[in-house]
Amino acid sequence: MLKKVLGGAGSKAILVLPYVALVQEKISWLRKALDGVEKDSPMASQVPKRYSKWLDDRSVRVVGFFGGSKTRATWSNANMLINTAIEECTIGDLGVVVLDELHMIDDDNRGYLMELLASKLLSTERTVQIVGMSATLPNTRLLADWLDAKFYESKYRPIPVREYLVFDNAIYPMSTSSAFLRAANQAHGVRSSMAASPLRTIEPSTYKELCRPLQNAVTALAVETASEGYGALVFCGGRKACEATALLISRAMPDCAAKSISKRQDVLDDLRTLSVGLDDSLAKTIPMGVAFHHAGLAAEEREILAKAYDQRTILVIVATCSLAAGINLPARRVIINGTHMGRDPIEPAMLRQMRGRAGRKGKDKVGESYLCCNKEGLEEATRILEADLPNVESSMTREKRGIKRALLEVITIRLATQRNAIEDFSRRTLLYHTMNREQLHDWVDQTIEELRISGQILVDSDGSYEATPLSRATVGSCMTPDDGIFVHNELRRALQAFVMDGEMHIFYMFTPVNIWGIGEINWRIFRNEVERLDESGLRVLGLVGISPAFVNKMSVLPRPMVAALLTSPRANSGKQLPTDEPELLRVARIYHRFYAAFQLRDLCNEIPIHAVARKFEINRGFVQTLAQTCEGFAAGMIHFCNTMGWGMLKSVLEHMSDRLKAGARADLLDLARIPFVKSRTARVFWENGMRSLRAVAAADAKELVPLLLL
DSSP states (O other), X not given: OHHHHHHSTTOEEEEEOSOHHHXXXXXHHHHHHTTTOBOOOTTGGGSOGGGGGGOOTTXXXXXXXXXXXXXXXXXXXXXHHHHHHHHTTOGGGEEEEEESSGGGGGOTTTHHHHHHHHHHHHHSSSOOEEEEOOSSOSOHHHHHHHHTOOOOOOOOOSSOEEEEEEETTEEEEOSSHHHHHHHHHHXXXXXXXXXXOOSEEOOOOOSGGGOSHHHHHHHHHHHHHHHTTOOEEXXXXXXXXXXXXXXXXXXXXXXXXXXXXXXXXXHHHHHHTSTTOXXXXXXXXXXXXXXXXXXXXOHHHHHHHHHHHHTTSSOEEEEOTHHHHSSOOOBSEEEEESSEETTEEOOHHHHHHHHTTBOOTTTOSOXXXXXXXXXXXXXXXXXXXXXXXXOOOOSOSTTTTHHHHHHHHHHHTTSOOSHHHHHHHHHTSTGGGTSOHHHHHHHHHHHHHHHHHTTSEEEOTTSOEEEOHHHHHHHHTTOXXXXXXXXXXXXXXXXXXXXXXXXXXXXXXXXXXXXXXXXXXXXXXXXXXXXXXXXXXXXHHHHHTOOHHHHHHHHXXXXXXXXXXXXXXXXXXSTTSOTTSHHHHHHHHHHHHHHHHHHHHHHHTTOOHHHHHHHHTOOHHHHHHHHHHHHHHHHHHHHHHHHHTOHHHHHHHHHHHHHHHHTSOGGGTTGGGSTTOOHHHHHHHHHTTOOSHHHHHHSOHHHHHHHHTO
């Protein structure tokens, strides 16, 4: 990647990563690595030396989304970058695209985006180099054939990793599957000359909390690692399990040195200064060098904890499996607590990802991985360790609706507007290499007809395909075809009747369409919020399709009856709704969006994240994720209105988007423009007489410092 950028004049590169945390990590690392590095430039020799300080042609810039010589992007952002480059005919400036974690191309939710952007690059006449990387890719040759690429396999590891099975306080080597099976037979009481002997045993504990062998083994291994001054990662099946395990390990940790206590106190102080406040459980675990890490924490909390772990201030982190594929936090010892992550058993690819965290180059000479299980989990552990990695397949199937978005995008950006061009594009997809060609031809015909009927494309008399304003708005806003139709219908209804004497209608419009996973609906809280609405808010309920009577009914039913009602074909709301029917999905989205809109309203009225989380009985991380997602979705909604020619509605949404970005009321918008000043600090300035940007700029430092320390 660097060779392309440093050697080619004006050449750019895109590194595509699946998670924002990984993007942020790579940005930081590359900026340090490329500090002072300059690329070859034919312009440099032609510019007089006295003007060289203004010459930026040789600099190498690393940015988080777009611009400069290199870009770091997640899948959706990278796909939009490729669309823009093709539309503006600047794809020739792109030298290389690197697809990290290539095995995630079959991810059910987003995998088709990686396949889509690669297929579009393969369909262009420009020769953009595509580099794919993965540590868990079994069918490499298939992807190499699709990308028309050479492939290389390596089993080299800079740090050797030793793998073990832990059962009933006994540790068995797990170098081969047969050794594991012999260990399993012995554990079940099968006596044979081939049975494996434990490498060593863990002393049972006399404490009540550690009476079960699984908890005792996990705790003992973590404490042993920390006592030797090394880092340990413990993977648990859920957020509650993470916090409970972290508390358990912290109580078993030995007393630490005064120097460590001071550093950990600094970590606690950093967490206290955050707007979300200090978590009660972290306040108990961090003094003992233990912390937990999951999506329920705010991003700032996770960043502080990751930094403290990297600096060895924190020695044990208990995390969910998402950490294995997210931020890079290697450890001397990886401990896997059980054979399930959540409700699902650990898959072979995820097991390899978690094991891959063991061993830290430059700090450890060896890494260790321990899979801890109980008697009930032995059979599942056998299956996991004996299973081969599943073959990677295309996610661009009709069931996953990837082919529909792919065809809409290539027609909209005019990459393929004729039937022969559509067929040529389909041959560039991974789907073409994994299914029957005739069936794919039929799928393409059926999908194009669906797009035509929905008004997202036009078919001319000569058979060519043309984009409509709806398709341009959908693609430009990074939406799927189905989401574009849903948003289009919602906005058309808003054009007919928009409630301007309140805020709820706009907050509802800014709430993302797909918010599954950002907390379930608490119907009791939903009812309470509906009852507090004023007259304008009640009008919004009727306009968007919310029934207060249904919300009240759901709030008084016992939880088992709520679950039964929500899985009934006649139910008309809730996350647990069967979403295989379009109408049910539409209604479910409306209820979920309105419930989330209450949270967004509170955030924009300067209620802190931790207070909103406590009010709606959800994790702080979910509230923060909602706020961040809404900001990007709001920009998409404004772009949608602009493309459709709905200027008045665009102006209304634009006015409120500034409040959304600031997380504050309208009177603080000027102060919120100050870098790093958030709504809480802006309100402190306002209440102390500094009510404009000019007033803050004119203030003396002696006046500002006490206010910033409040």
